[in-house]
Amino acid sequence: MKKYLVLSLICVCAVALGCSKGPKKPADLPALNPTVITVTYDDGEPVADAQVVLRNPSSTGGRVWNVTGKTDASGKATMMTDGNWPGVPAGDYQGMVIKEVSEIEEPKTVGGSAVVKSIKRYVETKYGDPHDSGLTASIQAGDNQVEFKVGKKLEEDLQVQTGAQTDTTAEAGK
Numbered sequence: 001m002k003k004y005l006v007l008s009l010i011c012v013c014a015v016a017l018g019c020s021k022g023p024k025k026p027a028d029l030p031a032l033n034p035t036v037i038t039v040t041y042d043d044g045e046p047v048a049d050a051q052v053v054l055r056n057p058s059s060t061g062g063r064v065w066n067v068t069g070k071t072d073a074s075g076k077a078t079m080m081t082d083g084n085w086p087g088v089p090a091g092d093y094q095g096m097v098i099k100e101v102s103e104i105e106e107p108k109t110v111g112g113s114a115v116v117k118s119i120k121r122y123v124e125t126k127y128g129d130p131h132d133s134g135l136t137a138s139i140q141a142g143d144n145q146v147e148f149k150v151g152k153k154l155e156e157d158l159q160v161q162t163g164a165q166t167d168t169t170a171e172a173g174k
Helices: 002-019 168-172
Strands: 035-040 051-055 067-070 076-078 091-098 100-105 115-121 136-139 144-149 156-158
Touching: 035 051, 035 136, 091 144, 136 144
Parallel strands: 035 144
Antiparallel strands: 035 076, 051 067, 051 091, 067 076, 091 136, 100 115, 115 156
């Protein structure tokens, strides 16, 4: 009896593992081409922990695929389509690179909102706009290596708007 119980458990685990391979590829997903984008500042320093996005401006009403990646310590981002599948459909793309770090104050009460205390930007704003960035990539069949240069390194503190709270009950009694 124990043998059958163990065998049944093994079968259930095998089926569960076989069925949990992630989302199924859409039927209209085109062939994907392995693509690594290296992001550096003009002086050659790699831009680590930056979000890289490719946008296909010539999409003609068909499905638009989200193509993103995050750079590692060496500035390299392995691009993924729709966050699930490595590679990029062939085509011409406009690029975006964003690197901002936020300091957040956790909510003080259950159900409260987190408060952004500060934001530091490390890449110029124009590189986060596909129309102004000047970053382009032409993805071909096969492996693709693309380089994006994003100007000089910033360490720009952005102003954070904080909502002033007033005690309306005290003001109402005046």
